[in-house]
Amino acid sequence: MNAGLLFLGLAYVLSQFYRAFLAVLAPDLTADIGVTAAQLGRASGIWFLVFAAMQIPVGWALDRIGPRRTASVLLAVAGGGGAALFSLATARWQIDVAMGLIGAGCAPVLMASYYIFARIYRPAVFATLAAALVGIGSTGNIAASVPLGWAADLIGWRGAMQALAGMTLAVAAGCWFTVRDPEAVAGGARGSLLDVLRIPAIWLIGPMLLVNYAPSAGLRGLWAGPYVAEFYGTALVGTVTLIMGMAMVAGNFAYGPLDRLLGTRKWVVLGGNMMGAAACAMLWLNPVPGLWTAAALLAAIGAFGASYAVVVAHGRAFIPPHLVGRGVTLLNLFSIGGVGLMQLASARIFETAGGGEAGFRALFGFCALALTLGCATYLFSRDRTD
DSSP states (O other), X not given: OHHHHHHHHHHHHHHHHHTTTHHHHHHHHHHHXXXXXXHHHHHHHHHHHHHHHTHHHHXXXXXXXXXXXXXXXXXXXXXXXXXXXXXXXXXXXXXXXHHHHHHHHHTTHHHHHHHHHHHHSOGGGHHHHHHHHHHHHTHHHHHTTHHHHHHHHHHHHHHHHHHHHHHHHHHHHHHHHHOOOOOOOTTOOOOOHHHHHTOTTHHHHHHHHHHHSHHHHHIIIIIHHHHXXXXXXXXXXXXXXXXXXXXXXXXXXXXXXXHHHHSOSHHHHHHHHHHHHHHHHHHHHOSOOOHHHHHHHHHHHHHHTOOHHHHHHHHHTTSOGGGHXXXXXXXXXXXXXXXXHHHXXXXXXXHHTTSHHHHHHHHXXXXXXXXXHHXXXXXXXXXXXX
């Protein structure tokens, strides 16, 4: 399992990279193809919505054919193919299609790892393992900042994307040859997505998943780049996105063991997301507070928004073994679908507010409101640890 989890971890690094790289390439894409920040927001939203929609078939495939074929084939065909198409794009629609393909290719990667964790490790360590993997994978956020900027300067953004397409195919091949499927569930119990939806606890955890990751993913994946470029200069985009990416990595590792240390998942998640809402609200009140204050608040949003793995562990605690594949992918659908919907909404909100400072004020206020509503619903959820 070690080699297989290593390659799945590398695949998840790529998944995190692909959801964040538009923020750094935005100036190049605007200059070369003529796409605007709002149009790139649409492309980013397509990535997340396709990723979310794929969770239903991915959940079925994990339970029926296992993680090896599910992850490696989709990553190679859709992920590698989408990156190659992106490198050749000359129009906005091609970027939209490429981002959709890449989203489909990345869709099974994290869930394949979670499926393995849930099937072969003790339930009590699921949150720690899940958060550690997300933390390691979040180094893709770091790669999609200053290093990507350097690569784009050296070989152009098209050359950088061609290299990434090759890397994606290589990692997919590694998954094919090293990942081993867990043994079938004893007794051959079967179930469906409807069985997961009949679990009452899921319905109060789902709204938290819809919003907890969306502000940090949306701001880091797209809006941080145009925001910094407009108010503090293009040269600082890589630095600020690097700081935010590192904060997201640190946040994942910090959240991971807290459920065992404090004996609660609900209150770990609730407290962290309330702090994230407060950071968004501060930027809503003062959208241009100065470079380092803005960088610190964006980093806080990234760190406090890293509770995803603990929320998934909270939901997984209510799901029986034979429904693990469908269960964790449904939880992931809530999370990634929420990001996609908020990305599409953010583009409309930004344009409606008139762009500029007013546009970013509206974005930060929208993020603060979404997190607050998610916390209010999650307050009524039932706590459970393993």
